[in-house]
Amino acid sequence: MSIILIAVLTLTGLSIIFGAVLGFASVRFRVEGNPIVDQIDSLLPQTQCGQCGHPGCHPYAEAIAGGEAINKCPPGGESTIAALADLLGVEALPLDGEHGSEKASKMVAVIREAECIGCTKCIQACPMDAILGAAKQMHTVIADECTGCDLCIEPCPVDCIDLVPVATTLQTWHWQQPLSPEKLIATDAGRGIAA
């Protein structure tokens, strides 16, 4: 009898102690995290292009937090999907082609200014307010603010807006990654000769 009693008491005591330790730890080492939506939002590219089917990146972030698939963001592409998968602890899916394909390089909208009739339709469509102009005045894109979301292309009545890849400048140019040793063959002398 006493053996059982001792066992019960011991276990009870242990559980009380461990419970207290755990409780203390949960208070003392509490992780103050951002709400998950903000974390997701910070990973999205903020092009506000709506290709995911939501009116902007934050709504999509909310939808993801609510369980929507993470592979609907073509501007972010595979890297964003990977980052989201990492954050949410889910499997990284390939980009959903239904929402568009990932572009090889960053794009920026350019208005062929000679053809612009000043209809302001693109200004209304631009989620960034990155198009400058007034009614019957020529419009122009503030390239620094343009996210290349392509929402201004469709409304243009005279099709004078193009999306062009962002050009490399002296400031953004950098050396490319050298070929990895495993990819070289014996006759490749020279270190990653630039093309």
Add this chain to the structure above:
Amino acid sequence: MSQPFFELHDFKGGIHPAENKHQSTELPVARAPMPSRLVLPLNQHIGAPARVLVQEGDKVLKGQLIASAEGFVSAALHAPTSGTISRIAEHALPHSSGMSGMCIEITPDGSDTWCEHQGLADYRDHAPADLLALIKNAGIAGLGGAGFPSHVKLASSHNKPIDTLILNGAECEPYITADDMLMRERAAEVIEGALILLHILNPERCLIGIEDNKPEAIVALKHALQASTKDAHKIQVIGIPTKYPSGGEKQLIQILTGKEVPSGGIPADIGVVCQNVGTAAAIHNAISKGEPLISRIVTLTGKACAQPRNYEVLIGTPVNELMQHGGIDAGLMQRLIMGGPMMGFTLTDLSVPVVKTTNCLLAPTKKELPVAPAAQACIRCGMCTEACPAQLLPQQLYWFSRAEEFDKAEAHNLFDCIECGACAYVCPSNIPLVQYYRYAKGEIRIEKADKVKSERAKQRFEARTARLDREQAEKDARRAARAEAAAKAQAEKAAAAPQPDGAAPANTASAASPAPVADLEALQKKLDAAKLGVEKSKEKLAAAIAEGSDKAELLQGAVDKAMERMKALATEIAQAKKAAKAAPAAENAAEKSDPNSPERIKNKLELAQSRLQTAQERLSAAKAESSDLIPALQTAVEKQQAKVDELQQALQASLAGDTAAPAAPENPPATGDAFAQQTEQLQQKVLAAQSRVDKAQERLSMAIEQGSDVLDALRMGLDKQQQKLSEAQAALAQHLAAEKA
């Protein structure tokens, strides 16, 4: 040597590559001949490109300012000789990317005539700020290699007390002897420059650090120091042990002072300013002689060079002309390096000019500096760790850069890497480590810029959304107020002239409603809308009250009015219902729901036609004004035309189907003649016209409210629609009359 004891410190790591300096020091510095053209990039320094002050075709004199510093971190540009500005255009730049940038090209006239210039008699009579302005106007940017505008470096020290000025004469890169020869031949200029810098910065001491493989330079400077009488006691010439990269700014500071420049900081943070000896000489020339920076000493060396030596070269001299003069055999070399073998970069386009930071042109033969063999796998031997002067873990950085784990690379202090190349030099596996770091740094910078941009995009988007919401809310409020006013007017009218028979349907604002049947549905909708409006207004009111806004009263009024309006509508509906019971309500709404119905298509067609018309009008107007919008408008007209055609076709198809099928079941009890059908069609036309009139009116009122500039057009549209409506009504009446008859 009478050098007093000076405690030197060592930096960790470092390497001892073959020096190869003696080849180019055998002959004195020679003046390079005048080239056939001079190409002057606007951005030879770190910072903003200079702003062009001249135009193509202008005549300029030697030393004349041709581009001024744009902003603070920028440097001016001067004509290196007299001549004509032949071109201001993009030209290949001396840069690893091989890209081009804006350059001013000068065709020398051969006379080499100086513009008027004058040095200061005694710089000590001038305030440091004035001297800084002179240095800025002389276009002096660090001649050591980085090209940081000197006045910025000197001015950045104003906030912090400077105790040590260091002149960098270490020149640790193999092959290069430009600074060596400068110190040997123009020691006095260097010392004078140091004295000027002492006057500007007023530090406790000035240390000139020179690697001990340049004994002639050390001796020359010491002699010049003895000859100088002024503040010379503050200046000390110090030989430091030869070890690459002792000439790195951070490393030299550590050697001479034992202090480390904090990561991400500048030397001024620890009370040190470091300038290249060449920069000091250039400052002397600018202050005491008034000569801007228009030439520099460049080493031509390498085994492909027939006679390696140093040349005084005008800034802007194309490399190929200099090569020709210096006897560099392009056939012998595999690559041409601007700078030294450790940190220089290769040139692929030989038309690029010599710039302010060019200290060496190295033309090695294949045998002399063979291209590294294919990289082998990293065996983590750790030789790079020992060689790294910044005490990094190059090999970890390599793994992270390779795997594109940039956050980890950054956490391992990638950005403290000075890209000296010591790690790649010692690597037994011949891994191009520096290229990996440059790649990772570039990617991280882009990633960061993207992050900033996306953050800004987010803010802009949120600001825009907020603005749109606000505008919408304001519009709603205005609309509610307007409806309110209308209802009030209505009520007043009703009160003023009470209708005796009560059976007459209530006339709403859309006056021309001749239909005998009150549109119950429309009224119901209006009521709903009004209810919604009231609710919204209430919400707003609550919010306003909560915020203690002064709009609360106004809103309260609006809500009250809206409620009144709602009541009025409710009574109207009741009346209409009564009337409806009486009237033979034969309206069929089913027709409306079919999007492919001929009616719908007709509507669309009419819309498109009117658009086409306006487009054509605009076009003709533009033509009359011979505006440059004509082609754009023309395409617009064409597009509209296409739409109209399309719709017409669709309409025909639809009509064909319509007459074939639904005609029979629609009017089975009719006597079979087309009469009933016709009547119905006419009635529908009337209805459609009515709805269009309504729409037009709505648009017009909206436009008035917004003060739009298309009012006239809209008014005209409304008139037209009304006309059409009355036509349709007349047709119907006629038809009905015919039937009766």
Add this chain to the structure above:
Amino acid sequence: MALLNISSPHTSRPGDTGGVMRQVLYALLPGIVLLTWFFGPGHLIQIGIAAITALACEALVMVLRKRPVLFYLKDYSALLTAVLLALALPPLCPWWVTVIASAFAIIFAKHLYGGMGYNPFNPAMVGFALVLISFPVAMTTSWTGPAELLNAKLTFSQSLHFIFSARDGIDAVTMATPLDVYKHQAAMQTSDEIFKQPIFGSTIAIGWEWISLAYALGGIYLLWRRIFTWHIPLSVLTALSICSVIFGWDADTHVPLSLHLFTGATMLGAFFIATDPVTASTTPLGKIIYGAGIGILIYVIRTYGAYPDAIAFAVLLMNFAAAFIDQYTQPRTYGHNKAKRGLPKGGK
């Protein structure tokens, strides 16, 4: 001719990875010569078997991985693995043991992890540990006695015979190693009594002392050539010595320090195996911790474990920790107040 556009630096120190490996092989030569002198030609044969197997396996894997075979064979890493493995094996162990060990070392321990530079564990020691666990009898009964204690000198053909075919009569030429002997008799006899046995000779142990010195000499040569740094060998030997002095001061019950240092594979391990750069720690402080860990583990396993020698297990156990040690022993970078520890928190 088009000019090349290449990232700096444009010059490099002469030499390549193959050169580094060759230097290590040269440094092993004195030890090999003395081993043969004292223990007969067994090791030479083992080196031959291991080298042929390793090179063949390396070539096979390279063919399977569609890589240029010669380019990789030229780095000498497979040969070095084979030699180190063969030196660790007993001289007369059956040929198939050697073949299995070296094939396993190259194919499994090296290439299945990605090949040269990617293997987390020292391939030679993985191969050695495999056969030590799998074939204990072959491994413990194959050490030849020192030549001067044998009745007849072991000839090359005899060795070949023992290794490749019959094992009868092998007892006549094999003996337990000094570490083994001391460990098993320490419980029963005093230190003096044990040292009277012929195998210990006049100083420490016949042959072993000279071989260990030869290895140490080779190691010092490599230090001088800056193939590796002093950190790992010194910390291995120091940690082993300290443990031995503190916990094993009583020679009557414990193996004395002299035996720890100068018999068995201590010197080979400290200078040639623990310093294998691929699997060792790379930061200066990390190397010291890594080496000390090996030294302590050698003592612990030799004293309390079932195996008389413990280099392989000590090294393999510390291989586990090397990457982790590196993360927490980063040096203080120029311009920083203190060194960073560990990897970035959170992160992507």
